[in-house]
Amino acid sequence: MSDFINETAETGRLITIKKISILDIVEKSGVSLVTVSRVLNNVPTVREENRQKVLQAIKELDYRPNSAARSLARGTTGLIGLTLITLNDTVFDGIVHSVNEHLEENGYLLALSVSSPKEEEAGKQNSFLFQEDRVDGIIVLSPLNEKQVILELKRKKIPFVIIDNHLESSKALTVNVDNYAGGYKATKHLLDLGHTHIAHVSGPEHFLSVRERKRGFAEALEQAGVAPCIVAHTDFGIRCGYEIAMGWIQQGILPTAVFAGDDALALGVMDAFRAHGYRIPDDISIIGYDDQVFASEIHPQLTTVRQPTEQMGKEAVRLLLKLIEGSKRNSSVLLQPELLIRQTTANYKHREKQ
Structure with missing residues (x-):
């Protein structure tokens, strides 16, 4: 009370x-x-x-x-469901807070369902929310089993919107960020600083966002007439970025700049190069993606591409409430990311042999 x-x-x-x-x-x-x-x-x-x-x-x-x-x-319940696979991510956290805020403004309560990736891949993550009359609608955040989710929600006639979907030709109403534009902006920034020996650390390719960021990276280099130094694929995480960069160093692959597919990968790459005496950004420039909370708190502060989490939540609520009200004239939303230039990128300088 x-x-x-x-x-x-x-x-x-x-x-x-x-x-x-x-x-x-x-x-x-x-x-x-x-x-x-x-x-x-x-x-x-x-x-x-x-x-x-x-x-x-x-x-x-x-x-x-x-x-x-x-x-x-x-509606019939006053509840809106939101499903996701982790809360250990400040981008997801920002989206959840935005969804909750805008639902409250419209008189709805948020019911949250958090599951593990294994549970979601097995189709067990939505046993509670994906039931008729439990919620008035559902916001699905970055589903790993998107086809199954869409089929089940349509079969049960539950209104839904997907944030950060992974099917290139989705049959659902979606709210996405233009990850192609984000990858392009990040790479163009490095090119504008004079770098031509640029590497990319990419996350798991089953994520549409990962594929689009890599596509933006490749397009920016192609337009500049520059070939990529190397492109590596790995899982998300600091340790994964560290291990990729350590492998490069051991093989003598030494880019002057790295575009990492997310901020955790970027942090791992930074740690590996600094462990071998390279200075950031004097010897190597590094740019991440997402603008996780630590990106502005580490030293040097990480140059990155920010996802508009507040807008993502707001647009998802707007679209879902229109569906609940019976609107048939709805269009998916594509939002623009923002390049944040901080301290881990600098003009290219000829690197002396270590």
């Missing part, structure tokens, strides 16, 4: 007033949020016993429906 402070006109004293929410009714009545919202919206399928519990709780709490509760009339 939330509080707010009010000042009385008569005494000028501050008093605390209890603000009753729909969750207080859930707690008081002992029934589910779905049941409470159905009673508030006069849905006839509620068992009479549960209806009376809710009505009694409303009476005892002296509940007055606010705008958020009234907005539940647009």
Whole structure:
């Protein structure tokens, strides 16, 4: 039960007033949020016993429906689901916070489902949310089993939007970032600094974002008439970037600049080269992707490509609520990334032999 402070006109004293929410009714009545919202919206399928519990709780709490509760009339539960495979990522974290904020503004509550990659690949990640009448709609964040997700949600007629999808010709409504443009901007920045010996560390290729970033990298080099120094594929993670760069150093492959497919890979590459006495950015320039929270906190601060997480969440909510309202005129959204030039990239300088 939330509080707010009010000042009385008569005494000028501050008093605390209890603000009753729909969750207080859930707690008081002992029934589910779905049941409470159905009673508030006069849905006839509620068992009479549960209806009376809710009505009694409303009476005892002296509940007055606010705008958020009234907005539940647009759906059947007042809940929107969001599924993802990890919270250990500040980009995903930013998207979840944005989704939650914009859902609250529209009178909805967020139900979060977090699963492991193994569970998702096995199709077990959505056993709770992917049920009829559990939620009014679902936002699916970066699904590994996209085809299965789309088929299941369409079969169950649950409105949904996918953020960061991985099928090139998706049949779903999507919100994506133009990763081709991001890869192009990152590589063009290195070229503009005079680098022509540029390497790329790419993540797992089943991600559309990874393929598009690499495509942008290749296109920028081709337009400049420059061949890539080397392109390596690996998993995401600091250790993976470190091991790739260590392999280059041992083979005598020494680029003057590296475009890493994400910030963790970039950090691993930095660690490997610095361990061998190379200075960043004096000897080698490095640029990442995503603008994870650590990118501006390490030294030197990482040049990177920022994903517009707030916009991604906002657009996904907007599209999903339009679907729930029955709108047929909806288009997928492609947002633009932003190049953030910090301290790990610099003009090319002829490197003396180590």
